[in-house]
Amino acid sequence: MAHNVLTAISNIVAFANTDLKSYASTYLIRINAVGEQLEFYIKDALATSFKLPQAKKQAAYSQVFSYLGNQNNPPDMIIKDSDAFEIKKIESFTAALALNSSPPKDRLRADDIRITEACRKCEQLAWKEKDLFYVVGNAKGGVVRSLFFIHGTCYAAEHKVYDKVHEPIKTKINSVLDSLGLEKGETVELGKVRKVDPLGITELRIRGCGALKIRLAFLKIYAQ
Numbered sequence: 001m002a003h004n005v006l007t008a009i010s011n012i013v014a015f016a017n018t019d020l021k022s023y024a025s026t027y028l029i030r031i032n033a034v035g036e037q038l039e040f041y042i043k044d045a046l047a048t049s050f051k052l053p054q055a056k057k058q059a060a061y062s063q064v065f066s067y068l069g070n071q072n073n074p075p076d077m078i079i080k081d082s083d084a085f086e087i088k089k090i091e092s093f094t095a096a097l098a099l100n101s102s103p104p105k106d107r108l109r110a111d112d113i114r115i116t117e118a119c120r121k122c123e124q125l126a127w128k129e130k131d132l133f134y135v136v137g138n139a140k141g142g143v144v145r146s147l148f149f150i151h152g153t154c155y156a157a158e159h160k161v162y163d164k165v166h167e168p169i170k171t172k173i174n175s176v177l178d179s180l181g182l183e184k185g186e187t188v189e190l191g192k193v194r195k196v197d198p199l200g201i202t203e204l205r206i207r208g209c210g211a212l213k214i215r216l217a218f219l220k221i222y223a224q
Helices: 005-015 020-027 034-047 054-064 159-179
Strands: 065-068 077-079 084-090 107-109 129-138 146-151 191-194 204-206
Touching (some): 034 077, 159 191
Antiparallel strands (some): 077 084
């Protein structure tokens, strides 16, 4: 059975339950945060595992996904030998997507310094690039009112467009840190200062607050 965006949409329609709290209380254990509930909801939609007890969900996920991410690095999940997915919860249609210091991506690339080594090596055959979908859910009050599957190429520019902004700023920040005689740390963010205080126990992270505005009105795939 193929596992893709069309599979997910079909499973969501068949499941016919958009109340995340009801879904979590029946099919999940100790998952209370709406954002985390939404992530499991999308996992189950892609893996066709909505109604499985949680004890059996992990086995289903391992059959479908080659990578299940972490909180700090994109993506949130990758289907084996197929697409990558990044899940975002919003409260309204005018909200910006918080990208956690990572620029928007048209596709997921193996040479992206912001992904983990585990992600880079998650499949038996080395991969260079994957299609990336942003899954944007309006889940105000714990109910999925609208859900969008947006292909990265529909709204994000090529990686080099964002790098042209990031790299000059990073260079200038490093120049300022050098002029102040501060100790720099290795980072993929804009900058990092080590040993800020006399005890050397404080670090300063200089981050770009990535956020993106997108028009969702014409991209709605599923709505209650």
